[in-house]
Amino acid sequence: MPMPRRAAPWALTAATAAAAALLSACSSPSLHYATPTLEPEGSSGWTDKPGWATEKFAVAAANPLATDAGYQVLKAGGSAVDAAIAVQLVLGLVEPQSSGIGGGAFLLHAAGTKVEAYDGRETAPAAATETLFLKPDGTPMAFHDAVVGGRSVGTPGAIRMLELAHQEHGKLPWASLFTPAIQLADQGFKVSPRLHTMLSNEKFLSADPEARAYFYGADGKPLPVGHVLRNPAYAQVLRALARDGSKALHEGEVAQAIVQKVRSHATNPGLLSTQDLAGYRPRKREALCHDWNIPPTPASATARSYRVCGFPPPGSGGIAVGQILGILAQTPAAAMPLDAQGLPTANWLHFYTEAARLAFADRGLYVADPDFVQAPGGNWQNLLDSQYLAERARLIGAQSMKVAQPGNPVSVRSSYAPMAHQIEYGTSHISIVDAQGNALAMTTTIEDQFGSRQMVKGFLLNNELTDFSMAPRTADGLPIANRVQPGKRPRSSMAPTLVFDKATGQLLMSAGSPGGAQIIHYTAKTLWGVFGWGLTPQQAINLPNFSSLNGPSLLEEKRFPEATVNALRQRGAEVKEQQLTSGLQAITRGEAHGKTFWFGGADPRREGVVMGD
Template structure:
């Protein structure tokens, strides 16, 4: 395990100095990526660029943890002006569009949880992309009825969903913002116009995708490549005046400037001109609406109430199912790095992912049995399938309460990739935001419009609309439908007092579920300080006998592999580039009792930390 670190406040003026040191370290050490082809068990394309432990940050009033130092600075700027957590989240997200263009932006979508302590309510904002209304279930099948090659679908107009991020941010701002909308855009506009230094991570991702970038034409190549067609080097200043102009228009005229008029026409035209054109129309953009849904919540170990995003994200349900399946086991008695712990947690993942594949999809199109999937009796029965000595291998989905034989869906597979970002923010009034957003694959579809990249989120749908038995797949394509996601913005509360205890989330494709779940187990069962919970070596499983362990960690040893293999696991070492950005409460609860997730850390009201596998920073005041 990593050395525990005491929290300390991070002043914004110091973030830039840390960032320079971080960049120098990575340039000196070099950048390594593991390759991977199509398949749900391949290594993800947006890999890690080295690791650098950065100090956690304690705060008495407000705190922000985002995926880039400049985004954290923007969040703190808004918080210091009296902005709400939503204001700070919007400013940070817009900056991330500029400095982390491979991961998220206004050409994509996201999910946002907002907690207001004055009402004790958790609001769940759905800004997931939608399929154009003209889409059909066979969208990703060729003339012979076979699925298209995955990357042929990704790098095409076919993959682009109607972006939802701006409508979601607009809805959250109208309900919970303090500062004027236009003010929130100022940092991103300034950075896009003046430029920023390309980080080692961004450079490495450009290099990894250089052939894709070259193939997409002059507009996107000019932004990321030199005149000679090579990746722009670390430290080169990347300016994006087109994006600055786009953000200025949206700042002045609101999200309507994106969903109507010149920007909307440019989006539709670019998609239509692709060699594999999409079906998006200006009416699709004009008709897009963000949805406010009911957060999905459940208790864990009686003491903790955990809330996440409901469908069409599978993140909330699958994290909660995994935790509830583990309640009958005394995880606290096991070492976090032990084969026994890896086995039990992986078995719970297998059962939860089997249900996820069958039942979770857009609830406006499919009756998702959320209540049944989290039913205590159902999960207790499913947990009995976990054998301490032998893996389940490839389990079948269960049949939760409310599901009949006639309503069981066919099994559908997708290949979600982790070009995603997450930020966690708490303001001076204790209001909190957990926001996870994405454009899906690294650099999305690589279709660039008005300075921003368009997503490829429609490849999160099942390519085959029916399974091998002819049953329709819940997550099949349909016009206006939202593809299933794995994004898992999460909040933890004290079940007795209602106090907010933690805010967290991560990028990572379908492995987001593993990263968030493992962090929660680290905090709750293994009583780890926040940084140690985040820095745990990762492992995971889905719906097969394959169990992943994070390459180059204490889990990647012959001894661990042998112990798991003896239980039937097929062990694979792989890069697991999480990006957990989390905040925990360190101040006593309202009843005077110690904060249960502070785990020995004292001082301040909140403590934030960022995953060393990416380039995030925590800061507060």
């Protein structure tokens, strides 16, 4: 695998470099944060990324200021979890449209071959019922009618989950990890092109008085690129969290402010209570790990076996990515190279989109919060069984099936009805490997851009409850697995992924992406690009995006030749070309010049970068 150009010394300021040198001389880990001078890259269109190579550790995140916070933590001797906390807190400040302390996250952590899944997904209020998103006439609300206001706000879980992960894997003091975000919130940061673009396209946020005062000028226009934005309210909350832990968010003044905001919305109040916040608990779940056996491909003349670990339900990404990859490996697509221009061929895309339809059909029927819904046959691995996937692969013919039907891995009829496709948005992804070889993949979200458009004490509240099926039952009364129920966690498409060599147990990749339901496809594309086509992570991320959500075949606009589009249509597919703006981050292990490196990639469609030593 060729080595991408290394960016040295990661565009840090002299002050940062001096601080790093001081830290490296300390006998015990401690963090002395130095504010960097980093300019986020453009967010519209395409900004070429070089790819990065490091020897000791690496961190990849969606904004340079957030990545740098994680870099400084790792440089100070912190763990991967320590770095993820610092990154998340800065993302909540500089990329507030995507994630933050008012939302939730899934974190996969690997120490050697031991993989742990930390579930910080939001929960429905205790007072919620399955009719939460039904209008008086019994029909589901329109998406943004449900989103904007308090109705869509679930109990946030990111901070309590990160606190649990830190108790088990942290090396630096909890309070020190808040320093970068507090310092940036106090001193201010420059509004990035992406944040400005999102504000310019936003229709609902300015209706909230606190958000309007923070994000918009006196003329009502979004703050311009480069405007130095300070957030003392967020800094105050972070100081309380640093001092008192997660109870500073889930109890007391901040919790009361959240509940007041949710329940007092003038037109769309919600049901969240202080008891919901105080009672929230993160969950540790068994990571969803399975074998991925690839026959000889253009990247390798011999068959290879990997162990792929994804997030279990209520995450749907781990299952869907695993099904797509497993089905593809049992079709002629496995032996198909990229074309002369380095693009997926129409034949390969046909097999991929058919596999995607099959995976999304199963997702729509089976996957929901496992505390409420039983897996087929009592085990989610049944959906990833190689014989079952071979059976599904045999359904792929020369012509598109257009809409696939769910399979039956255990020959027992499901008691649920398939969930209709709904809009999903948002999220951010973080991949990290520390100096001890511990790794994590964390996808974090408030769902739609700017969440519920409700701002409290400098941070935004999520709209995760709209990830539930708005229609709880079919017309004949059959329930949908992912319907609203009290205390339930909505199904998520987040797909943090760790890949290992099956034979040696060695970590090979950490990857993931934002993008709603498209997360599944962005992640699958990157895994196939690296392990099926032998690309560097940056090359794999750069590939054009493609998908099917069990309907039309979706292609990233202006990235595929007309002949490819026409060939798919000749196979019976409805093809739509549109924006598919991924935000992929990936770190892989590789060899170059006789040495082992961590190769990092960040999506050219967004502002992310990779840093490390």
